[in-house]
Amino acid sequence: MPETDGNALVDDLAARIRSxxxxxxxxxxxxxxxxxxxAQFGISRTPVREALRQLQTGGLIEVVPxxxxxxxxxxxxxxxxxxxxxxxxESLAARRAVDRLDDTTIAELRSINKAMYERxxxxxxxxxxxxxxxxxxxFHSRIYEASANTRLSRMLGxxxxxxxxxxxxxxxxxxxxxxxxNFREHEELLEALAAGDADRAAELMRAHVLRAGEHLAHxxxxxxxxxxxx
Amino acid sequence: MPETDGNALVDDLAARIRSxxxxxxxxxxxxxxxxxxxAQFGISRTPVREALRQLQTGGLIEVVPxxxxxxxxxxxxxxxxxxxxxxxxESLAARRAVDRLDDTTIAELRSINKAMYERxxxxxxxxxxxxxxxxxxxFHSRIYEASANTRLSRMLGxxxxxxxxxxxxxxxxxxxxxxxxNFREHEELLEALAAGDADRAAELMRAHVLRAGEHLAHxxxxxxxxxxxx
DNA sequence: CGCCCTATGATTGGATCCAATTATGGTGCC
DNA sequence: GGCACCATAATTGGATCCAATCATAGGGCG
Numbered sequence: 001m002p003e004t005d006g007n008a009l010v011d012d013l014a015a016r017i018r019s020x021x022x023x024x025x026x027x028x029x030x031x032x033x034x035x036x037x038x039a040q041f042g043i044s045r046t047p048v049r050e051a052l053r054q055l056q057t058g059g060l061i062e063v064v065p066x067x068x069x070x071x072x073x074x075x076x077x078x079x080x081x082x083x084x085x086x087x088x089x090e091s092l093a094a095r096r097a098v099d100r101l102d103d104t105t106i107a108e109l110r111s112i113n114k115a116m117y118e119r120x121x122x123x124x125x126x127x128x129x130x131x132x133x134x135x136x137x138x139f140h141s142r143i144y145e146a147s148a149n150t151r152l153s154r155m156l157g158x159x160x161x162x163x164x165x166x167x168x169x170x171x172x173x174x175x176x177x178x179x180x181x182n183f184r185e186h187e188e189l190l191e192a193l194a195a196g197d198a199d200r201a202a203e204l205m206r207a208h209v210l211r212a213g214e215h216l217a218h219x220x221x222x223x224x225x226x227x228x229x230x
Numbered sequence: 231m232p233e234t235d236g237n238a239l240v241d242d243l244a245a246r247i248r249s250x251x252x253x254x255x256x257x258x259x260x261x262x263x264x265x266x267x268x269a270q271f272g273i274s275r276t277p278v279r280e281a282l283r284q285l286q287t288g289g290l291i292e293v294v295p296x297x298x299x300x301x302x303x304x305x306x307x308x309x310x311x312x313x314x315x316x317x318x319x320e321s322l323a324a325r326r327a328v329d330r331l332d333d334t335t336i337a338e339l340r341s342i343n344k345a346m347y348e349r350x351x352x353x354x355x356x357x358x359x360x361x362x363x364x365x366x367x368x369f370h371s372r373i374y375e376a377s378a379n380t381r382l383s384r385m386l387g388x389x390x391x392x393x394x395x396x397x398x399x400x401x402x403x404x405x406x407x408x409x410x411x412n413f414r415e416h417e418e419l420l421e422a423l424a425a426g427d428a429d430r431a432a433e434l435m436r437a438h439v440l441r442a443g444e445h446l447a448h449x450x451x452x453x454x455x456x457x458x459x460x
Numbered sequence: 461c462g463c464c465c466t467a468t469g470a471t472t473g474g475a476t477c478c479a480a481t482t483a484t485g486g487t488g489c490c
Numbered sequence: 491g492g493c494a495c496c497a498t499a500a501t502t503g504g505a506t507c508c509a510a511t512c513a514t515a516g517g518g519c520g
Binding site (some may be wrong): 033034035045049065066067068 | 470471472473
């Protein structure tokens with residue numbers, strides 16, 4: 001099956017760079033030098049430039065004429081705005097998912113949530129090492145898929161891609177209160193989904209996302225580390 | 231005031247190409263040849279390629295490896311999906327706008343809506359020539375602005391930019407029933423906005439957008455002209 | 461001693477080049 | 491006459507080149 005869209009190399013490249021930013025390997029605020037990236041991937045600057053344009057359109061990086069690209073540093077009000085939109089969209093996703101989720105998927109969601117919680121406990125206790133892949137993303141992504149609306153999934157992905165994931169993970173990692181809250185809210189949501197209560201699921205999801213956004217915005221308000229300062 | 235983001239030339243270029251597609255000058259389905267565009271704007275292919283990447287990320291065009299870019303031809307279910315998301319977001323925009331709209335802006339909205347309606351009547355009667363700038367966009371854009379959430383505005387702009395505007399205009403132009411409906415629904419919405427009834431405004435907006443989406447999807451279902459067939 | 465001004469190096473941005481892939485048109489064979 | 495195959499033209503994609511712009515460091519002047 002051939003690629004349905006986009007040039008493989010450039011799209012792959014954009015994905016790789018995005019992933020480096022998402023993981024925190026390239027911190028927010030850091031400059032992205034074309035020559036450096038090109039050397040790193042063993043290619044010329046031309047495809048790098050095109051990939052950067054894609055990331056620019058996605059809003060993850062900022063490009064200033066003749067001065068290059070830097071990883072955007074979100075300001076708190078941007079986070080709040082984005083999460084108000086995300087809350088609205090995830091609320092819609094949850095509502096749509098109610099009629100489409102089968103028992104198997106609900107069981108999977110339960111399992112993901114439980115595993116995430118237990119892992120976080122183990123990590124906090126020092127009896128386990130943390131994973132890089134974020135389970136929290138997985139939980140929400142499953143619901144996007146279940147909503148069966150590609151545009152909706154795409155736009156939610158876009159919002160999530162605007163904020164490096166390692167930061168969101170930090171918020172959960174650093175506070176046991178937030179971990180507990182996250183777990184409990186997921187559980188409540190799952191109950192509503194399983195019960196087929198669309199209104200309640202939508203409302204729980206909205207509140208859940210708004211709270212998470214508030215935590216994230218708060219983090220950015222007093223961010224100190226993990227921000228590149230040249 | 232310097233450019234805050236993006237390279238002036240490439241961004242301008244992307245905007246110009248987008249506008250050609252939006253206006254229908256480049257019809258949906260038509261191929262976008264790099265050399266042709268470069269010659270047309272009197273530049274080399276390099277910035278054209280970067281601009282095309284931006285449009286690709288925006289979803290307006292499709293790029294197949296080694297075969298170039300074509301203007302995407304939306305299929306009806308994509309339109310329905312997009313408009314369900316748009317309805318949700320515009321509903322949020324209307325709700326937020328309620329607390330922020332001042333009387334002046336409401337008066338402007340009334341005036342825009344009335345002007346659009348009267349112009350459409352005049353055009354239908356043959357006593358006036360139609361404008362290219364779409365008043366309907368202006369009406370909705372005003373509400374986006376009033377919602378005072380840049381992310382929300384941006385995402386709504388993104389959805390609207392995914393479907394060439396001349397098509398949406400055609401839908402309104404070709405049917406007096408749709409024109410009447412559009413005018414009346416805008417008026418009702420304005421009443422709710424003026425009355426400060428957030429719930430009602432949100433609900434009216436949702437229904438209004440969903441109906442418009444249905445019309446548009448229906449058009450694409452039996453599209454015949456204005457689609458490029460090589 | 462500090463500030464400005466200039467020279468140099470680093471980096472981006474547009475143009476050009478060439479290889480690789482795809483579309484096209486023509487010829488021959490069945 | 492139609493279909494397959496091959497040669498050639500058109501087009502994309504990555505690499506390279508060079509000019510323009512920006513950052514930086516060193517020297518001159520007040």
